[in-house]
Amino acid sequence: MVHVFSLQQATMHRVYIHSYNTTAIFFKAVCRQTDVAPHHQEYYFEGHPYVLEPSLKAHDFSRTTEKSPLILLSAEVEDPVGVRYRDPALEFPKFVPKVDVLADCSAAKGVLSAVYQTRRIAQSFLKCQEFILRGLYWVIETLKTECCRVLERGQAAMTALTCLEHMEGKSLMLYL
The missing domain is CATH 3.10.20.90 (Phosphatidylinositol 3-kinase Catalytic Subunit; Chain A, domain 1)
Known part of the structure; x- marks a missing residue:
């Protein structure tokens, strides 16, 4: 796996x-x-x-x-999909203003279940956030390294071009 x-x-x-x-x-x-x-x-x-x-x-x-x-x-441009979850607020039971031990116990179980579901979703969001931040940091660092390499190549090419222009100027002076 x-x-x-x-x-x-x-x-x-x-x-x-x-x-x-x-x-x-x-x-x-x-x-x-x-x-x-x-x-x-x-x-x-x-x-x-x-x-x-x-x-x-x-x-x-x-x-x-x-x-x-x-x-x-x-490598292809895609729209971000994002994380999809069912709203845990839909899981919370409705409270009845009547005193009933069995109904209260059932409502408490429903609330506890909804709270645990909310907790699992929150932990999942935090894990996704961590991976997104880590992944984006790695991509940015890779791009920064690649940009530095391209910049160095460009500077080396400019140095070589300047040297060649200087040599061309000297050779023109010799022949004239």
Whole structure:
């Protein structure tokens, strides 16, 4: 089982594949759950881009847990889906102003059930928030690193161009 958190959908997925299956089968399984095409799937794991070769076997994947999943980012622009839950307020029972021990006990059980459901939803929201913040931080850091590399290449090209212009000026002076 591979734990995958979809950044755009803000949902955790459990992808069940056999250890002898390849990455291509994993991509298809993720696509079935998230509707992100296999060629648009990008993964991050523990702060680094996680490149999966198509021929890699599933037993060679990094070990994921519910607290440390692969973060899925779609390379295609998608609208954020967000987390969907049923409103726990609908679960709260109606209170009757009449004194009845059995009805009060039943209402208390209903309230307790609704409170626990609200607590589970709140914990799920906090977990999603943590994964979203972590995933976005990793994406931003990766983009920042890539921008620094591009800037360095641009500066190196400008330095080379300046040097060539200087040499061209000198060679023109020699021939004139």
